[in-house]
Amino acid sequence: MAVVLILVFVAVASVLFHLLSPWWWTPIASNWQYIDNTITITFWITGFVFTAVVLFVAYCVFRFRHKPGNRAHYEPESRKLEFWLATVTAIGVAAMLTPGLFVWNQFVTVPKDATEVEVVGQQWQWSFRLPGANGKLGTSETRDVSADNPLGLNKNDAAGLDDIIIEGGELHVPIGKPVKMVLRSVDVLHDFYVPEFRAKMDMVPGMVTYFWFTPTRTGTFEVLCAELCGVGHPQMRGTVVVDTEADYQAWLQQQQTFTQMMASGEVPAKN
Structure with a gap:
């Protein structure tokens, strides 16, 4: 009993x-x-x-x-x-x-009007790349990653010269507009995850994965790595800020392009 x-x-x-x-x-x-x-x-x-x-x-x-005298009925099939x-x-x-x-x-199934944003995972920080004035992301290659080119952009691709580079900082996106997150890892398995967006995807070295979402409210949201990626895994965190269109454009104007970064010879500061 x-x-x-x-x-x-x-x-x-x-x-x-x-x-x-x-x-x-x-x-x-x-x-x-x-x-x-x-x-x-x-x-x-x-x-x-x-x-x-x-x-x-x-x-x-x-x-x-169990009861005295009772026997189980045997039925194998x-x-x-x-x-x-x-x-x-x-x-x-x-x-x-x-x-x-x-x-x-x-x-x-990504909407045709979605803006592409590249997310690069590496032990143990997030980096981001946004299209510049031409609206297109340039090509990149992991073997081209270096101290002065942390995301491995192709310096001979004209489409990437005005790309906006954000290494170890905040990613801003405008509210109400679809965003395609293009995901890339330069070392080990990572997983880009923002709980409030209900969207996550593995980042596999040598592959490009993606998902899309449309932000529905402004605010600041934490980025987590949802794939064990080494001893610094718990500290691999970032921030996504959903802005109004005016605030987003104001933030965008303050960011450094790939050409400006190369001309200055500076590596973007890690926050």
């Missing part, structure tokens, strides 16, 4: 913890409410299955507890039971995966 009570307590306590605890998401600050909805569906399905299984086990422990278990499991898995496939399609 003690085992039965413990199992019932685990089931009830798990449901109450989910419903009453304050651990749920931070307030959302982008268009990715779909992410929250998908995770909520997953919680409902897995939570129902978990509760049902625990309560069923409690019932079995109570219903088929049950086609009917196997069919229903496989069917219900398949339906449950499909119900969890299907919404995610639609959301993933939206997640990687």
